[in-house]
Amino acid sequence: MAYDGPAKRLQGMQESVWVEFIQLALDYKPVNLGQGFPDFAAPDHVAKALSDAVLSPNVLLNQYTRGFGHPRLKEILVTVGAYEALYCTILGLVNPGEEVIIIEPFFDCYEPMTKMAGGVPVFIPLRPKKTGTGVSSSDWCLDPQELASKFNSKTKMIIVNTPHNPLGKLGWAYGPSHLMRSLQLLHQNCVYTALATTQHLCQEAVAIGFETEMNPRSPGSLKRLAEMLEKKRNKMKLQGIPPSAFYCNEDKHLAENLIRFCFIKEDTTLEAAEKIINDLKKTL
Numbered sequence: 001m002a003y004d005g006p007a008k009r010l011q012g013m014q015e016s017v018w019v020e021f022i023q024l025a026l027d028y029k030p031v032n033l034g035q036g037f038p039d040f041a042a043p044d045h046v047a048k049a050l051s052d053a054v055l056s057p058n059v060l061l062n063q064y065t066r067g068f069g070h071p072r073l074k075e076i077l078v079t080v081g082a083y084e085a086l087y088c089t090i091l092g093l094v095n096p097g098e099e100v101i102i103i104e105p106f107f108d109c110y111e112p113m114t115k116m117a118g119g120v121p122v123f124i125p126l127r128p129k130k131t132g133t134g135v136s137s138s139d140w141c142l143d144p145q146e147l148a149s150k151f152n153s154k155t156k157m158i159i160v161n162t163p164h165n166p167l168g169k170l171g172w173a174y175g176p177s178h179l180m181r182s183l184q185l186l187h188q189n190c191v192y193t194a195l196a197t198t199q200h201l202c203q204e205a206v207a208i209g210f211e212t213e214m215n216p217r218s219p220g221s222l223k224r225l226a227e228m229l230e231k232k233r234n235k236m237k238l239q240g241i242p243p244s245a246f247y248c249n250e251d252k253h254l255a256e257n258l259i260r261f262c263f264i265k266e267d268t269t270l271e272a273a274e275k276i277i278n279d280l281k282k283t284l
Contacts, residue, residue, distance in 0.1 A: 077183050
């Protein structure tokens, strides 16, 4: 039988904005504030947890973990990146014809994953309360009446993600057991387990990391990260990706004069970006 192109579930899908901009970063080596990866190390207790798991005398940590998830992680499924967590959630819970409410701007995998499940994406944008100079993230709001109008008998899911950016080589999904079972079944019959021969080690490290974060006596790296990012945000004066990629076609105009930036970077990276924009302003 002759090859007739991608499966119907993939028809209409195009390369994401990241394909073009990652290549541009490789070609021109700019101060990269477009991609949302941090350029600093993970918290010490996370690195130590992985190191301890690697050096553990328990040789079974070097083998496959079970497809339904690591036993130490109750009602938590460790996945191959946050993308797989989203994939398992959407494909595991959404039936053909059911609607998924997606808040704009959205990370660009939400729409194609919904369509692959046979679902119908329903978009609702955050709208700015004011325009012009001095607009901050707090000025972008969700209209509660507009949101209520999107719900109906076909609604299966609303994706709420703050920030709208799945991050990390390891991802995870968590929730009540009756919902998690659908994700586990899909994960089991998709990748089965995560990260090849290192999967059990990494899941053990994730478990230790979670336990450390949840300990009330722990300093809490997630809280410290939020505090650190607030300071970095205030330093940030350069931006990097056109956010129109994160809107449906009908709402792209809302972002046509904006640029998306990432500030989860070293201060030296942000200072280099600041210099670039200040030099550019002198030429305008």
